[in-house]
Amino acid sequence: MKHIFGPVPSRRFGRSLGIDLFPEKKQCTFNCIYCEVGNGKPVKDLVNFDYQLVIEELKRWLTENQTNPPDFITFAGSGEPTLYIQLGQLIEKIKEITDIPVVVLTNGSLFFLKEVRRNCKRCDYLVPSLDAGCKETFLKINRPHREFADYERYVQGLIEMRNEFKGHYLLEVLLVEGINTDEKEFYLLKEKIDMIKPDRVQINTVFRPPAEGFAHSVDEKTILKFKEIIGEKAEPVKYYSKKGKRIATLKGTLLEDVVLKIVGIRPCTLKELSLSLSIEEKTLEKAIEKLKEKDKIELLNFKEETHIKKKS
Numbered sequence: 001m002k003h004i005f006g007p008v009p010s011r012r013f014g015r016s017l018g019i020d021l022f023p024e025k026k027q028c029t030f031n032c033i034y035c036e037v038g039n040g041k042p043v044k045d046l047v048n049f050d051y052q053l054v055i056e057e058l059k060r061w062l063t064e065n066q067t068n069p070p071d072f073i074t075f076a077g078s079g080e081p082t083l084y085i086q087l088g089q090l091i092e093k094i095k096e097i098t099d100i101p102v103v104v105l106t107n108g109s110l111f112f113l114k115e116v117r118r119n120c121k122r123c124d125y126l127v128p129s130l131d132a133g134c135k136e137t138f139l140k141i142n143r144p145h146r147e148f149a150d151y152e153r154y155v156q157g158l159i160e161m162r163n164e165f166k167g168h169y170l171l172e173v174l175l176v177e178g179i180n181t182d183e184k185e186f187y188l189l190k191e192k193i194d195m196i197k198p199d200r201v202q203i204n205t206v207f208r209p210p211a212e213g214f215a216h217s218v219d220e221k222t223i224l225k226f227k228e229i230i231g232e233k234a235e236p237v238k239y240y241s242k243k244g245k246r247i248a249t250l251k252g253t254l255l256e257d258v259v260l261k262i263v264g265i266r267p268c269t270l271k272e273l274s275l276s277l278s279i280e281e282k283t284l285e286k287a288i289e290k291l292k293e294k295d296k297i298e299l300l301n302f303k304e305e306t307h308i309k310k311k312s
């Protein structure tokens with residue numbers, strides 16, 4: 001499949017079936033230092049294409065896995081989904097074929113555009129991010145395209161989207177040690193979060209190999225300190241632990257393709273892959289060995305764990 005991947009182990013959304021609108025190449029308005037997809041030049045232009053293939057693939061996946069549906073369908077993957085002009089119509093189509101809640105993970109940089117806010121309105125969970133309390137940190141951590149470097153406009157877009165959106169609005173803040181972790185930054189972030197008024201604030205950190213080696217995760221103490229400042233809406237993102245049912249159809253090169261697709265979007269540990277795909281680690285090890293022989297993946301040690309990542 002070109003656009004559908006997973007289900008991936010999501011810390012926030014359990015077994016999450018992913019839709020990648022830009023499978024060929026990362027397309028994002030930001031180039032965050034912590035990006036799991038890797039380094040890439042930020043883009044500014046909206047994108048359009050026929051979504052029929054996305055719908056066909058999704059229908060096929062849901063039919064083949066009727067007894068084992070995912071918890072969520074999530075727009076994620078190699079870029080910023082709100083760059084896609086027909087995102088609203090595509091979500092409408094998905095709603096016609098399934099009741100599974102739809103999530104849009106976004107950096108929120110395009111919310112200042114009315115048509116982008118309109119596109120996002122049909123999803124059930126909207127998860128924009130805000131990692132900085134001021135422009136200086138914003139430029140340092142998110143490294144936006146210069147067209148989207150206006151921090152005030154960015155925050156205003158997040159506020160406007162909040163006011164117009166009727167579903168669950170979860171703001172994600174990702175903490176990177178020494179970049180957005182001093183107390184002053186925490187209070188500036190709180191000020192902006194109070195203006196945005198999300199339903200919840202999800203506190204995250206660097207759990208997977210980042211685009212830049214200097215993007216380090218924070219310790220629990222820092223997360224708890226930030227949580228205390230933000231108040232009752234704040235919740236640290238926990239490790240994925242839900243185990244799904246076994247997907248019987250996956251074996252041989254088909255399994256290799258699925259693994260490759262997942263680790264191409266997000267580096268995963270063997271355990272995460274096993275939990276998400278409900279396939280024994282032993283079976284997965286064979287597929288990983290094959291992919292290594294074919295020079296398609298690499299193994300990276302990060303935070304005392306081995307992550308499997310697609311070679312670029």
Ligand code: SF4
Binds near residue numbers: 079
């Ligand atoms: S982390 Fe998300 S917002 Fe940041 S560059 Fe990567 S895809 Fe874009």
